[in-house]
Amino acid sequence: MVEIKHIMCCCGGGMGSSFMVQLNVQKYLKQHGITGVEVEHVSLGEISAQKFDLLVVARDIVYQLRDYPRIVELYKIMDMKELTEKLDKAFAETEDTYHIK
Numbered sequence: 001m002v003e004i005k006h007i008m009c010c011c012g013g014g015m016g017s018s019f020m021v022q023l024n025v026q027k028y029l030k031q032h033g034i035t036g037v038e039v040e041h042v043s044l045g046e047i048s049a050q051k052f053d054l055l056v057v058a059r060d061i062v063y064q065l066r067d068y069p070r071i072v073e074l075y076k077i078m079d080m081k082e083l084t085e086k087l088d089k090a091f092a093e094t095e096d097t098y099h100i101k
Contacts, residue, residue, distance in 0.1 A: 002070065002096050008052035009041040012061055018042065021056055021077055028080075028087050054090055056083075069097040 007025055011018035018041035025039045040052075044064060047055070056072045057065055065071060070093075072086045086100045093100075 002053050004053045004091060005037055006052045007037060007039045007054045007056060008047065009039065009056045010044060010047055010061070010065070011041075011058060012044055017058060017077055021058075021074070021083075024078070024080055024083050025056060025087070028084055034091070056087075066099075071099045073099065073101045
């Protein structure tokens, strides 16, 4: 099992939507008392599998990232309820490879 210590939020350009997801992931971590997890946001072109334990992406670009081992796919990137439910599943996951839709 891979421990989640680095979360990467990704969008097409790496500026607007991925930054908003990063802020919501940080809010989730704070609300759940989870410490020691680094959260970043990047564009598709900046992704490197060596840099993260979990990838959080919008549904519209997930097909370009399907080969990465641990993905949380968001249908509504600003929906805190959806993000919370999916991050709960990711932090409870016992497999090294998963795709949470």
